[in-house]
Amino acid sequence: MLYNPPHPAETKILTRRFGLPNSESLDTYLANDGYKAFLKATGMTSEQIVDEVKISNLRGRGGAGFPAGMKWSFVPRQSPKPKYIVVNADESEPGTCKDRVLMENDPHQLIEGVLIAGKVIDAHRGWIYIRGEYRYLIDIMDRAIDEAYKNGYLGRNIRGTGFDFELSTHTGAGAYECGEESALLESLEGKRGIPRIRPPFPAVSGAFQCPTILNNVETFCAVPSIILHGGQKFADVGVPKAGGTRLLCLSGHINTPGVYEIPLGFPMMRAINELGGGMLGGRKLKAVVPGGSSCPILKAEECDINMDYDSMAKAKTMLGSGGMVVLDETTDMVQFALRIMRFYQHESCGWCIPCREGTLWLRKLLTRLNQGIGTSDDISMVRELAGNMLGRTFCPLGDAAAMPTISIVEKFRDEFEARLARPASSRMPAPGDLVSIA
Amino acid sequence: MTFSQETEARFERLLSSYPEGRHRAALIPMLMYAQDEVGLVTQELKEEVARRCGVTPLQVDEVVGYYTMLRSKPMGKTHLQICTNISCLLRGGDKLWDQACHKLGIGHNEVTADGAVSLEEVECIGACSWAPAIQVNYDFRHNVTPDQLDKLMDQLRGAQ
Incomplete structure (x- = not known):
């Protein structure tokens, strides 16, 4: 099983069953509070459940951080259309690997979270959209779903409560864009993953044009604890306006990378030094990508902050998806910026021109700069081009490509300049490596 | 075109997992599971899946052209x-x-x-x-x- 040994600095709520024998089985789940929250929820009104989620200050864990209780309250429950639940398990933001451990180690927690959301809006059908590369997790979720059906935790009249719910997995086929909620819904319907224009939002017109609750895996996984122990208890773990814990995926130049569950507001330097076991080889910290590759990067001297939504916003970056990538002094920032842009250019769905063209041109410019054959104007051009993409696309992919690029160019411009200043003999590319800018 | 029992069972389950009249939703999973068996998305496979999901072969092409994991060329063993x-x-x-x-x-x-x-x-x-x-x-x-x-x-x- 994929999990790291518990660290004393962790607060384990969502991951508390990790490491138990057969933690993925229904038996282990039931022996450890499993499905109690759902049974409690069947005795509550929809308003009561939504209120608990609102009190908990649970915010969406996929990246946007939208308050979950508020999102749920937008679903028009009086609509005559069927209502649906969709789980976003298309985890693909570079640096992020938390939904994976949640599904692998405790799949029933996710199913229970879905059932409670279903109870709130009187939905009777749901899908877990899992990225295609996670085939073994689709098998794990399928087995857990089968087990739940066999034991009456899914299907008709669940555990005699009169509530019906059907749940299945749905595989993606390799597209980062499908992690964006409206593109995911297009993909779920059997189409190319391109974003939908909003409004209407999925709460009103989501899967198959019906009212839908769509949240990230981790968001649903937090719900059983909130209902079982009360929203206030969850809220108390975090900071005002952002309740509970979140899974931090630590990677990069640290001694003990891993996925750790920490309260909102946890200090970033403690994450690096305690959870991460300090910098690899005792080298110096250079920068941190705080929450997946789309977040503006922080320089070492900016990292003395607490990881909650407001503190991160003040530092002009985001908590994002929890993918924290730590960079040491040896990191080549020009190469790093190029690798990020290669990713976004590959994953741009091509629907909006500023993103489709912008990522391509930025990739070309950054490739030239990385080879040391650009000019100083090219560096300014990268900044300007990326700036022109911001806020000009249907979905956040354009911003996701632009934000880290702007921050790297602004904060590490000297490295770009130094690359250009190398003697001509050392920067003459092989003819095959020449990239035409036209 | 027929598939192994296991794949056929998967398809049957897939087609019953979506709302009435929305079989197109099964398209991408069906292509993925079929590709696992066949090795690549062949013309014959496209037509078969199109028939089963009630879409046109062009609609299958649209999807195959978009998703990285769907392959029209054979890969290695x-x-x-x-x-x-x-x-x-x-x-x-x-x-x-x-x-x-x-x-x-x-x-x-x-x-x-x-x-x-x-x-x-x-x-x-x-x-x-x-x-x-x-x-x-x-x-x-x-x-x-x-x-x-x-x-x-x-x-x-x-x-x-």
Whole structure:
């Protein structure tokens, strides 16, 4: 099983069953509070459940951080259309690997979270959209779903409560864009993953044009604890306006990378030094990508902050998806910026021109700069081009490509300049490596 | 066109998982599971899946052209995928990539002449905390060292 040994600095709520024998089985789940929250929820009104989620200050864990209780309250429950639940398990933001451990180690927690959301809006059908590369997790979720059906935790009249719910997995086929909620819904319907224009939002017109609750895996996984122990208890773990814990995926130049569950507001330097076991080889910290590759990067001297939504916003970056990538002094920032842009250019769905063209041109410019054959104007051009993409696309992919690029160019411009200043003999590319800018 | 019992059972379950009249929703999963059995998305497969999901072959083409994992060309018996995205890059994923290209003598999305191995430089596969990571078909390998990759490639080529 994929999990790291518990660290004393962790607060384990969502991951508390990790490491138990057969933690993925229904038996282990039931022996450890499993499905109690759902049974409690069947005795509550929809308003009561939504209120608990609102009190908990649970915010969406996929990246946007939208308050979950508020999102749920937008679903028009009086609509005559069927209502649906969709789980976003298309985890693909570079640096992020938390939904994976949640599904692998405790799949029933996710199913229970879905059932409670279903109870709130009187939905009777749901899908877990899992990225295609996670085939073994689709098998794990399928087995857990089968087990739940066999034991009456899914299907008709669940555990005699009169509530019906059907749940299945749905595989993606390799597209980062499908992690964006409206593109995911297009993909779920059997189409190319391109974003939908909003409004209407999925709460009103989501899967198959019906009212839908769509949240990230981790968001649903937090719900059983909130209902079982009360929203206030969850809220108390975090900071005002952002309740509970979140899974931090630590990677990069640290001694003990891993996925750790920490309260909102946890200090970033403690994450690096305690959870991460300090910098690899005792080298110096250079920068941190705080929450997946789309977040503006922080320089070492900016990292003395607490990881909650407001503190991160003040530092002009985001908590994002929890993918924290730590960079040491040896990191080549020009190469790093190029690798990020290669990713976004590959994953741009091509629907909006500023993103489709912008990522391509930025990739070309950054490739030239990385080879040391650009000019100083090219560096300014990268900044300007990326700036022109911001806020000009249907979905956040354009911003996701632009934000880290702007921050790297602004904060590490000297490295770009130094690359250009190398003697001509050392920067003459092989003819095959020449990239035409036209 | 018929498939194994297991795949047929999967298709049946798929087609009953979506609202009435919305069989098109089964399209992408059906293509993925069928491709696992056939090895690639052939013209015959496209037509079969189109028929089963109630869409036109053109609508299947639209989807095949969009999703990276759906392939119209045959891949090797083993498909070796190496992640070079940021977390893996910091841990030497780019060097693993160069090593594989050099040793196998092929590049991105190419197949060795004997058809044993195909190679793909992939985007983040969600193994960032266990980087550098690779996927061998659907299996994850974590914290991969150059030595381990070397042995793996020998094995894959020897398995012919």
